[in-house]
Amino acid sequence: MLIVSIAWVFAVGLFAVAHASAPGGTVLGALVTLVLGLAPLAMVIYIALMASRRRRARQARSASDPDGGGHAPGDAVAPKREEA
Numbered sequence: 001m002l003i004v005s006i007a008w009v010f011a012v013g014l015f016a017v018a019h020a021s022a023p024g025g026t027v028l029g030a031l032v033t034l035v036l037g038l039a040p041l042a043m044v045i046y047i048a049l050m051a052s053r054r055r056r057a058r059q060a061r062s063a064s065d066p067d068g069g070g071h072a073p074g075d076a077v078a079p080k081r082e083e084a
Contacts, residue, residue, distance in 0.1 A: 001048065005041060005045065008038075008041045009038065009041070011037075012033070012034060012037030012038055012041075013034070015033055015034075015037060016030040016031070016033045016034040016037070017030070019033050
């Protein structure tokens with residue numbers, strides 16, 4: 001995933017430089033090319049990291065709840081109170 005991201009940034013950067021250095025190109029056009037070129041990569045990285053965050057949160061929940069019931073630890077039935 002990292003190598004694909006680096007290659008994507010490199011290709012978009014080259015497109016932006018080519019746009020800025022072209023005879024009819026502008027720096028503003030190069031910045032727009034750069035931003036719009038990096039937006040899909042940002043969304044893909046966000047989605048990939050969101051899945052890993054969800055997985056880590058699920059593992060943390062299951063580690064703190066050994067029986068997986070989701071209830072507070074303790075006895076299932078309260079002890080019988082004896083009267084004196």
